[in-house]
Amino acid sequence: MTTDPARRRRRPRAMGAVAAVALVGALVVAGCSSDPPDPVQQRKDRVQARLEDSFSQAQATCIMKVLKPETIAALDRTTTLPKGDDLDVYSAAVVACVGGG
Known part of the structure; x- marks a missing residue:
């Protein structure tokens, strides 16, 4: 089974993009769930x-x-x-x- 070299290059970028979106989502949720200022x-x-x-x-x-x-x-x-x-x-x-x- 051979894979296309261009496809192999895209896979790490796609995984990096997914990780970045997940990180941003986690930060947004954390920011929204903080207690209001006293x-x-x-x-x-x-x-x-x-x-x-x-x-x-x-x-x-x-x-x-x-x-x-x-x-x-x-x-x-x-x-x-x-x-x-x-x-x-x-x-x-x-x-x-x-x-x-």
């Missing part, structure tokens, strides 16, 4: 990034550990905290983590 974590990430604009990463991480979820939510909504509990908590966190008191 809004609480997204809020923390945004506030952490804003803090890192003014403080070192270590200082920002320290501040985030001290802040209450309500204060993090308030910081995510505005660039200035009104006088009150959220501002007091934030100020205490900055003094504890950065110093200057």
Whole structure:
């Protein structure tokens, strides 16, 4: 049984194409099945990034550990905290983590 040389050359290409399609299909399915982003974590990430604009990463991480979820939510909504509990908590966190008191 002899096979056509041109046919033998096409077979590896065809198998490679099938493998590529299977890989793309697997990636699409994996991408579609991932969990939706957690809004609480997204809020923390945004506030952490804003803090890192003014403080070192270590200082920002320290501040985030001290802040209450309500204060993090308030910081995510505005660039200035009104006088009150959220501002007091934030100020205490900055003094504890950065110093200057």
